[in-house]
Amino acid sequence: MSLASLLTDAIGIWKPRASSDVASRFPDVADAPPDTRRLIRNRRYCCVLTNKDDLPFDDVSLSFAWQALQHDMAMVPGGDVQQVCDSIIATNAGFEIVPSPNRVVSVDSIYLDRDCVTNADFARFVESDGYGNPDLWPAVILPNVLQFSDSSGQPGPKYWVNGDPPSDKLDHPVVGISWYEASAFATWAGKRLPSSAEWQRAGTWPKGHSSDGTELHFPWGNGFDPAKANVWSSGVGDTVAVTEFERGRTPNGVRQLVGNVWEWVDTQFEPSTGDGVSVLLDQTMAEIRGGAFDTYFQTQATCQFHTGQPLLFRGANVGFRCCVSASEIPDVDRGVIRSSEAV
Template sequence: MTSVHRDVDDRIDFRESSDGGPRRPLRELSEQDLRAHTAEVLDRARGRSVALTDAVDDEDLVKQHSKLMSPLVWDLAHIGSQEEIWLVRDVGGREPLRPDIDDLYDAFQHPRATRPSLPLLGPSEARGYVEEVRRKAFDVLERTPLSGRDVTRTAFAFGMIAQHEQQHCETMLATHQLRKGDPVLHAPAPPPAQVRDLPDEVVVPAGSFVMGTSVEPWALDNERPAHEVFVDAFAIDTTPVTGARYAEFVDDGGYADPRWWSDDGWAYRSEHGIVAPRFWRREGGRWWRTRFGVYEPVPDDEPVVHVSYHEAEAFAAWAGKRLPTEAEWEKAARYDPATGRSRRYPWGDDDPTPEHANLGQRHLRPAPVGAYPRGVSALGVHQLIGDVWEWTSSDFRPYPGFVAFPYREYSEVFFGPEYKVLRGGSFGSDPVAVRGTFRNWDLPIRRQIFAGFRCARDVHPGDAGV
């Protein structure tokens, strides 16, 4: 097979689009400006989908690179199917284009492992389908009042679909990480560390803060409503755990010592013979990793990535700490002690720029810790947005007053102890799909996702900063 080599940003100017949004809040935009912004966000998502699928040939598009993932061509057509259902049919009230494929691209009807056996659209047909859907969706955007119904107010449904597509772009990026063969994605290195000698941790005093949101126009149902939460005093790592620090745990026999692992974690580690983060290999006296087809030494100063919840929990126990709760993570990210209010992002209310965080698949790797001093939270915590999703100790549960919207299957069916919450986004996430309130969730065994973590610990009266 001959692979097509293409830069990730061949089809899209990430520098122009990476700020993630308008300079003013969506609620303050005129309808004309809101339409223009929404079109730009949809275009950005499509540019990324095209880049990720055009980077390989048709043989690679239809291949299943891992039973954990769909063929890339399934993701592409699924993106179009969801856009057709919500924007063309529901919002626009138009005639269905391809009702015959609704079931094929229903993620709840067909698990990923079985999708290659389905009569899927081929690459050319899938591309043509998503292009036709997009033309009709843009016509709907132009003609639909962005008010009235909940799904059209402030262009919510369009924002939801843009987020959905970007989430699948991150999923497709994870598929690229799992594929074998020569590198086909290329991007510049992230910026170097700008600040060094950061403190190991930041103490967050006890007190209440407002968690979640009731006002963010494109926030999804599980982020709502805003509610007050009291959090005891705690300390949290200033930065995510790095590759060098995690290697200390591995080299100290952390994977061979059941003291650090939960029963479920130890059983999973033992059954699958896990001895290091996914894609790590010991060679020549040091650790190496495979990253999008490139074999390279594990960087000491980048956040560790591709670790499961179980691995993160075991490291925290070995380090004499624990994982933060979801409420602790959000307080560290959003709470401003000078004003007592919760910010949209760690740095304030402005949308992300390339100086704030490593987002948008601009670099295809985490940045070194200390690389984004403009993204620091009011409490002094760094790199809470971008780089790596961060595992928390919390189960995925609804907030008090939760209302499923616009459909139960987005969040409600996943609530429960089976899933753990991740926060903050990764280098593979787009700004439209990452906020200080955004909640991701996954099974605690997952390692193919771009996940890392930071640790926390309890503090008591008399400790420094309390």
């Protein structure tokens, strides 16, 4: 179930024909129109491409925005995902959450951020008065937005000071943000949070499935490697820059889906009793995915494992990344075609 909706056959791959280094550098937008230049430099290029506000962006603006998307995001083609469902059973020691048989979920193609949103990224949202813009927040949480403050009482993530992120962690994933803050940032950027199934699809293709028909556990295969993900056994003990642990990236360049920080997704965490009866929790929870720097058990840092946190949780080990549906992105470059071949 989509949390966004609670509160308020795959399309083809887009194949770039341009040179292979196009996505390796962020575009120089000096020649773009002023409004477009400002949006793209703030990493809000999806506001140009999706044009949800019906603003008149010209072809030059669309071209620059497309180049920015290629740099920051990766295509994840649609397909089937084998999701594990949690059940709560009674044991001698009390109640225990156990995985139930997989269910197959189909997802459409998306563009997904290659990296988690960083402190530097989130600072642009804060500087643009994102906390003061009611259009970015569900009505149910508006009276409480002022409570989303940093350690000095200024609007911002929990561990910032005086509205500023740690100067030595600008390229680390932003943490200390609730699900609502993550969702508000995504809306501001013209994107959204991925669903749990979309997130899982990003980590399990195009390696396919293992010999027994199940999905691979990690973006690189079934064997865990502490050199490929920042978890407890890696020995770091804190977040790292979003570009580190490069060897653990997906084949299309999505980094740190496993490890570094858990990631908020737009799916409600809903365990059941295993016989179709849902468990009523004392508050609404969202799923988090991927494990973090302090995740001890390797089984909790797989592409399949999911758990949940309350929507207002602002932990030091939870961040997020954004996505946009591929169907929302127009053909803005003659070097881009839409394939009819399913993946």
